Amino acid sequence: CVCVRVCSCFCVTGLLTETLCSLTLDEKAGVTIWCEFNPNLANYISWFKQTNDSVPRRLACKQFFKTYPAKNCYFFTDSDRIEMSVYDKNTSLTITAVNVSDTGIYYCAYSEEIILSNSTSLHVKAKKVKTYSQEKTGSDSSAVFLMLTLVFGALTVILLSVLIFILKHRKNSH
Secondary structure, X not given: OEEEEEOEEEEEOOOOOOOEEEEEEEOOOOEEEEEEOOOOOOXXXXXXXXXXXXXXXXXXXXXXXXXXXXXXXOOOOOOOOEEEXXXXXXXXXXXXXXXXXXXXXXXXXXXXXXXXXXXXXXXXXOOOOOOHHHHOOHHHHHHHHHHHHHHHHHHHHHHHHHHHHHHHHHHHHO
């Protein structure tokens, strides 16, 4: 299986019926995964996602007809972020703005008996959120520390000078 990433992923499989492509994406990226099916056996075409700790979950479903366009399965409600398309003997699943929860194995299945086809492993990397302290480098922190030390040092000298002046002034007035 060869995966090519050019705005979306196309999984090219040749003669193999069960293959595994692997993709790693950053959060908010979009991806399109392709799968080939046998139009002579297909009645319903579905996309599933599976993770290590779950049973397969149907993400999309179309009823396939050779003579006119596929239509949505009457028993399934589409998602806002996931779109399925059917072209001749290929189907695609497009996910917009992926997030970490989209990580899993994706595969298409067709026919009433559920014949599994190509699978794609998708891993979504979480975006690292930088905190204010992580954005500052050591040299910036040192400069701030030096500035605060100088300011507090100057304040200490001024306050001591004022205190000495007041004490001398009191001593001279008695």
